[in-house]
Amino acid sequence: MYVRKVREKLRKENAMKSDPILRRHLPETYPYTSVTARKMIRKYPSLFIKPNRGSQGKGIIRLRRLHYRKIQISWGLQHREIPRKKAVQAVQRLMKPKRTYLIQQGLELAKYKNRIFDIRVYMQKPASKWFISGKVVRVAVQGRFLTNYSQGATPKTVEEVFSSIYKNQPKIASQKINRINALCLALARTMDRKFPGIRELGIDVGVDRKGYIWIIEANTAPQFNTFKSLSNKTMYKRIISRRRTIYS
Structure with missing residues (x-):
């Protein structure tokens, strides 16, 4: 069959x-772009960035707002606090070239x-x-x-x-x-x-x-x-x- x-x-x-x-x-879920990421960072306390093709949680990045100026970025077993204004650049450094991603509202x-x-x-x-x-x-x-x-x-x-x-x-x-x-x-x-x-x-x-x-x-x-x-x-x-x- x-x-x-x-x-x-x-x-x-x-x-x-x-x-x-x-x-x-x-x-709320969209194709990842830096513009969309900035909008959603302002809107939601947490976000997930996921490879468009992938399974078992591999390659997923989480952003979590700590307070107005700081965001925690998490990937694998690693966590790092970064200034909110640098969040998009930090995410893009973790993304694999030539892969497409989506960005999703955290729950x-x-x-x-x-x-x-x-x-x-x-x-x-x-x-x-x-x-x-x-x-x-x-x-x-x-x-x-x-x-x-x-x-x-x-x-x-x-x-x-x-x-x-x-x-x-x-x-x-x-x-x-x-x-x-x-x-x-x-x-x-x-x-x-x-x-x-x-x-x-x-x-x-x-x-x-x-x-x-x-x-x-x-x-x-x-x-x-x-x-x-x-x-x-x-x-x-x-x-x-x-x-x-x-x-x-």
């Missing part, structure tokens, strides 16, 4: 923006045990219908700004994390999970219309400190080792089973 991959983040971003409901859940993500997290929703289309094959929370290493499993994040179940952050509020936790499911199914159908032939999606979902749900990114060649690390292998086995159908 032919399985399509879409590597460029900006193409996928534009596809998602075409849906008015999804658009409300997308962080104030909710925390689990004082560590930020996001949710990887693994979607598959083994025949004519999209299914959510699994959801896993990726809890970042203390002090790190990326939640990728390849960057050392700890996998947890959605139920475990949501029952912790929404203590004694099981109804709200359930509503959040249902809303995430609905958004991801809508996203899969939108992407399918724009890019016929995609069969798998790894959707990264964030919940901010106010409880708002954000769609951070969608990947058409998602990794699934995070699911293998959970003690319950049900979701991992489901993903493998459906992949056999997809790639048969």
